Amino acid sequence: DGGITQSPKYLFRKEGQNVTLSCEQNLNHDAMYWYRQDPGQGLRLIYYSQIVNDFQKGDIAEGYSVSREKKESFPLTVTSAQKNPTAFYLCASSMDDKQSPLHFGNGTRLTVT
């Protein structure tokens, strides 16, 4: 079955450590996205990529980094520079046209203490 896989589901880190969240898709989608969700709030865009080896900052990119070396993969690194990293992180992919919905992974809940 095609889909988006995010791993791990839960992640715990100490403050000051970088952590990388995995996102893999086998839907052959061109575009991939990372969103952050805080409790009771909407989704905010961190980074997105419309093509391999290219990506753009979203609304809250500070303290995060990404890479897009393969079409299937779009890992997100939460660096120690991110002031409030504890959140629910959602990865998504879509065909790169305005009609195509985003398909989401099941998310990674990151807790930094």
Next chain:
Amino acid sequence: AQKITQTQPGMFVQEKEAVTLDCTYDTSDPSYGLFWYKQPSSGEMIFLIYQGSYDQQNATEGRYSLNFQKARKSANLVISASQLGDSAMYFCAMREPWVSGNKLVFGAGTILRVKS
């Protein structure tokens, strides 16, 4: 500036009744797409329905329909015959291909609770 506004933080509806979740948007892009997603307590995001800015008819998908009023810039989601499983967070989202590179911008969401 707020692109997507969902003014109802929370809504209650009686089982089997219809409910309307409000969404207004702001854009200068003549070509845009509007989406509704459902997020149950498990956290997954489920795509419900899509409306294109040039679509002549309101979109429908099973019990979901979209009341699209372009002049008012509103795209309200109507859920008919509510079920207990409809209890979830609902998000309205917009894509503006020309203005902002095809990314999807989300509203703050509305929590819907269906009462038995």
